[in-house]
Amino acid sequence: MSDQQVSRRDFLKSSATLTGALVLACYVPGLAPCCSAAEAGFAPNAFVRLSADGSVTVIVGKSEMGQGTFTALAMLVAEELDCDWDRVRVEAAPVAPAYNHTTFGLQVTGGSSSVWSEWQRLSEAGAAARQMLVLAAAQAWQVQPEQCRTERGSVLGPAGRRSSYQDLVERAARLPVPTKVRLKDPRDYRLVGRPTHRLDSPAKVAGSAVFGIDVHTPGMLVAVLMRPPVFGATLKDFQDSKALQVPGVRRVVAVPAGIAVLADGFWPAKLGRERLQATWDLGPGGALSTPRMREEYAGRAATPGTVAAKRGTAGAALARAEKVLRAEYEVPYLAHAPMEPLNCFVDLKADHCHIRTGSQFQTVDRDAAAKAAGLRPEQVTLETTFLGGGFGRRANPASDFVVEAVQVAKAAGQPVKVIWTREDDLKGGYYRPMWYDRISAGISGGRLTSWQHTIVGQSIIAGTSFEAALVKDGIDDTSVEGAADLPYAVDHLLVDLHTMKNPVPTLWWRSVGHSHTAFVVESFLDEVAAALGKDPLICRRELLKNKPRHLGVLNAAARLADWGSPLPAGHGRGIAVHASFKSYVAQVAEVSLDPAGALRVHRVFCAVDCGSVVNPDTIRAQMESGIVFGLSAALYGAITLKDGRVEQTNFDSYPVVRLDAMPKVEVEIVKSTEKPGGIGETAVPPIAPAVANALCALTGARVRALPLTPERIAAARPGRTT
Amino acid sequence: MTSLKVNGETYQVAATPDMPLLWVLRDHLKLTGTKFGCGEGLCGACTVLIDGAAERSCSITLAEVGERQVTTIEGIPANHPVKQAWLAEEVSQCGYCQPGQVVAAVALLKQNRLPSDEQINQAMSGNLCRCGTYQRIRKAIHAASSKMAKGGIIHE
Ligand code: FES
Ligand code: FES
Numbered sequence: 001m002s003d004q005q006v007s008r009r010d011f012l013k014s015s016a017t018l019t020g021a022l023v024l025a026c027y028v029p030g031l032a033p034c035c036s037a038a039e040a041g042f043a044p045n046a047f048v049r050l051s052a053d054g055s056v057t058v059i060v061g062k063s064e065m066g067q068g069t070f071t072a073l074a075m076l077v078a079e080e081l082d083c084d085w086d087r088v089r090v091e092a093a094p095v096a097p098a099y100n101h102t103t104f105g106l107q108v109t110g111g112s113s114s115v116w117s118e119w120q121r122l123s124e125a126g127a128a129a130r131q132m133l134v135l136a137a138a139q140a141w142q143v144q145p146e147q148c149r150t151e152r153g154s155v156l157g158p159a160g161r162r163s164s165y166q167d168l169v170e171r172a173a174r175l176p177v178p179t180k181v182r183l184k185d186p187r188d189y190r191l192v193g194r195p196t197h198r199l200d201s202p203a204k205v206a207g208s209a210v211f212g213i214d215v216h217t218p219g220m221l222v223a224v225l226m227r228p229p230v231f232g233a234t235l236k237d238f239q240d241s242k243a244l245q246v247p248g249v250r251r252v253v254a255v256p257a258g259i260a261v262l263a264d265g266f267w268p269a270k271l272g273r274e275r276l277q278a279t280w281d282l283g284p285g286g287a288l289s290t291p292r293m294r295e296e297y298a299g300r301a302a303t304p305g306t307v308a309a310k311r312g313t314a315g316a317a318l319a320r321a322e323k324v325l326r327a328e329y330e331v332p333y334l335a336h337a338p339m340e341p342l343n344c345f346v347d348l349k350a351d352h353c354h355i356r357t358g359s360q361f362q363t364v365d366r367d368a369a370a371k372a373a374g375l376r377p378e379q380v381t382l383e384t385t386f387l388g389g390g391f392g393r394r395a396n397p398a399s400d401f402v403v404e405a406v407q408v409a410k411a412a413g414q415p416v417k418v419i420w421t422r423e424d425d426l427k428g429g430y431y432r433p434m435w436y437d438r439i440s441a442g443i444s445g446g447r448l449t450s451w452q453h454t455i456v457g458q459s460i461i462a463g464t465s466f467e468a469a470l471v472k473d474g475i476d477d478t479s480v481e482g483a484a485d486l487p488y489a490v491d492h493l494l495v496d497l498h499t500m501k502n503p504v505p506t507l508w509w510r511s512v513g514h515s516h517t518a519f520v521v522e523s524f525l526d527e528v529a530a531a532l533g534k535d536p537l538i539c540r541r542e543l544l545k546n547k548p549r550h551l552g553v554l555n556a557a558a559r560l561a562d563w564g565s566p567l568p569a570g571h572g573r574g575i576a577v578h579a580s581f582k583s584y585v586a587q588v589a590e591v592s593l594d595p596a597g598a599l600r601v602h603r604v605f606c607a608v609d610c611g612s613v614v615n616p617d618t619i620r621a622q623m624e625s626g627i628v629f630g631l632s633a634a635l636y637g638a639i640t641l642k643d644g645r646v647e648q649t650n651f652d653s654y655p656v657v658r659l660d661a662m663p664k665v666e667v668e669i670v671k672s673t674e675k676p677g678g679i680g681e682t683a684v685p686p687i688a689p690a691v692a693n694a695l696c697a698l699t700g701a702r703v704r705a706l707p708l709t710p711e712r713i714a715a716a717r718p719g720r721t722t
Numbered sequence: 723m724t725s726l727k728v729n730g731e732t733y734q735v736a737a738t739p740d741m742p743l744l745w746v747l748r749d750h751l752k753l754t755g756t757k758f759g760c761g762e763g764l765c766g767a768c769t770v771l772i773d774g775a776a777e778r779s780c781s782i783t784l785a786e787v788g789e790r791q792v793t794t795i796e797g798i799p800a801n802h803p804v805k806q807a808w809l810a811e812e813v814s815q816c817g818y819c820q821p822g823q824v825v826a827a828v829a830l831l832k833q834n835r836l837p838s839d840e841q842i843n844q845a846m847s848g849n850l851c852r853c854g855t856y857q858r859i860r861k862a863i864h865a866a867s868s869k870m871a872k873g874g875i876i877h878e
Pocket of ligand 2: 066339388389814815816817818819820850851852853854855
């Protein structure tokens with residue numbers, strides 16, 4: 001056992017409510033004192049609440065969007081608290097500094113960081129509560145706390161004494177919070193590390209889980225917005241008389257984000273929008289086309305960019321290499337398309353604004369809402385509902401869907417819920433950027449000697465309030481992550497970047513830069529292996545000699561797939577490995593082509609090393625999830641623009657993987673005692689290159705652009721001229 | 723006022739007859755378990771049973787439903803083998819598509835007690851899941867199917 005100093009111990013306080021709840025709160029300097037005995041039951045900045053009815057409530061500042069964070073974080077508290085898991089429930093935290101990300105300093109759920117960033121803090125919260133309960137029992141029994149132990153929600157003392165936590169709550173709440181807590185030795189864990197059922201499943205299966213889109217209050221109107229037809233267009237004029245004739249439509253208001261039709265429900269609002277007539281000044285956005293942008297990007301890729309990583313002299317080494325490989329790769333804009341379309345409920349009063357929505361970015365959204373409402377941040381409350389998928393879309397530095405809802409509520413003078421249609425979602429921007437990459441490798445003496453990679457695309461961070469902090473020396477790390485930190489041993493390395501500017505709004509999309517760089521790097525590595533005449537697995541092993549965790553997952557995935565064993569006729573197999581968000585994932589994909597020339601992915605073998613594990617079943621689920629998400633992009637995903645207009649409208653023109661295209665996925669979690677890493681995004685990056693590599697192994701077609709459409713595959717097959 | 727039968731109750735709703743059933747359920751009856759995903763019959767999030775068969779509630783109007791019985795996710799009992807299998811196999815992630823998935827699976831198993839993988843593909847490929855829970859959906863359907871076969875349970 002190790003003694004852990006409670007960080008922020010000066011701020012730890014405890015208190016009892018009148019109903020006898022023990023709240024272990026993190027006192028927040030600068031906020032009004034919130035921890036008086038009477039208020040603690042609803043004190044906003046607490047992690048755990050024990051009630052006299054025996055329930056244990058863990059207050060989680062992370063958004064539950066499918067990744068299982070409610071359950072994993074509650075497990076961390078429950079483990080140290082030693083309570084009865086069946087009595088644990090989770091409550092979404094309000095917005096308060098107490099729930100700020102321990103590293104990022106804001107209330108945000110992203111970067112696959114919830115477990116690693118909360119492990120210590122929530123373990124300590126659980127342990128401190130347990131210690132107080134033990135002390136309360138010891139005092140009641142007039143014994144030493146060292147003579148007591150805990151078990152499933154009870155304190156056990158000498159001579160068979162036993163008291164349940166719920167009976168100790170009142171007494172414990174009067175004790176000071178310990179300045180030092182003892183955390184368990186991980187070997188003594190009884191919950192953490194075991195497959196555990198999710199706490200949110202019953203409500204989700206029953207249909208009673210409340211998502212933002214389900215919020216309703218008496219007197220609320222539903223709004224559907226007509227937004228600019230192209231990015232950056234401005235409204236010139238509009239006619240709403242026909243819209244107002246639709247039964248149920250109450251009013252039409254113009255706001256900076258567009259024209260809102262407010263109605264008794266979604267359907268009349270949508271009908272009303274169809275009857276709006278508007279004229280727009282398109283501005284330069286009206287000329288945008290993705291093929292033209294691609295041309296421009298390709299031109300830039302041939303010129304040196306801003307250096308992101310440099311080792312040795314890649315240019316000179318390429319010039320003297322015996323053999324040089326050059327290739328150009330590209331990936332399109334992608335929409336997140338979470339199953340739940342964006343929505344936001346706003347109740348705006350003169351001095352208070354209440355928001356209910358599925359947000360991944362509470363502090364930023366709260367502050368942006370305050371600004372739009374003309375209020376101070378502390379006058380805004382934000383209630384985080386369940387998120388019907390986030391994938392990054394609900395963590396927008398521009399808070400687009402929250403700000404526009406505040407604008408509408410302000411103009412309407414009534415509580416409003418804005419709902420986006422799927423078409424609005426796909427056309428609304430904030431895409432994964434489109435990228436164009438030029439990459440070269442030099443080979444001499446039978447080994448890889450140099451690697452030069454030029455990346456062209458928009459920065460996600462530039463132009464946001466995070467630019468000053470996150471763009472260093474002209475490099476947005478999210479543009480080059482997964483490329484600048486190339487794991488392969490090569491003496492000469494150069495990675496450079498051209499940051500492009502255009503009116504298409506971009507945003508982090510599940511796995512962010514890695515969604516693009518892994519495809520390029522891992523596909524090209526197979527090209528290098530082929531040039532060296534080596535098996536792709538063996539080539540990776542050799543180049544990753546000093547990367548034990550990469551090697552660990554690589555070998556595990558290869559073993560799982562029985563790499564090298566014969567495959568059914570017409571099947572091919574490919575491998576990829578990628579580290580992201582402090583975790584390591586390797587995948588082997590097995591593919592074939594159907595008679596129409598389209599890819600079928602039959603099986604995916606996936607090995608993950610994410611360090612210490614909280615809920616193994618969630619890790620498996622997130623691997624399955626990331627693979628499907630990445631596969632949708634690899635096989636089908638593309639947002640394209642013509643004359644400034646997004647060409648995709650709904651799931652017919654923006655297809656995603658359906659059940660009949662689901663490969664069999666096998667997951668192995670590599671045993672590790674390393675610090676915990678991320679799981680929500682880490683399975684996405686390797687799947688596209690694993691599939692592209694399998695396709696090449698099967699057909700000889702090296703497709704260097706996503707998605708891997710039948711047309712591209714046919715064009716890339718050897719012997720075809722393009 | 724139009725009368726509508728949902729989950730064994732008869733409601734009088736003040737909705738226009740051309741309103742899709744989805745919005746009658748969600749906005750008028752506050753039965754929000756049935757979800758909006760695409761509005762165009764492309765995603766299955768809005769799946770309900772109409773006289774026992776799976777239908778897209780976004781693509782059928784109140785008038786078209788008429789006298790028929792609508793069953794939503796809320797009307798499927800908690801002890802239904804499909805709901806039980808969904809929990810046992812830990813299918814849900816974000817959960818948004820799951821009411822539609824569960825309802826579609828209930829309809830499938832009503833028609834076909836022992837569906838093959840191919841038949842599951844056919845019945846369920848109209849129900850999208852952006853979280854990628856498909857492997858578990860398939861497993862849960864097989865589990866519910868064998869439980870129903872063993873127990874001889876008939877759920878209507
Ligand atoms: S909302 Fe009805 S099928 Fe998508
Ligand atoms: S569980 Fe999230 S969309 Fe299916």
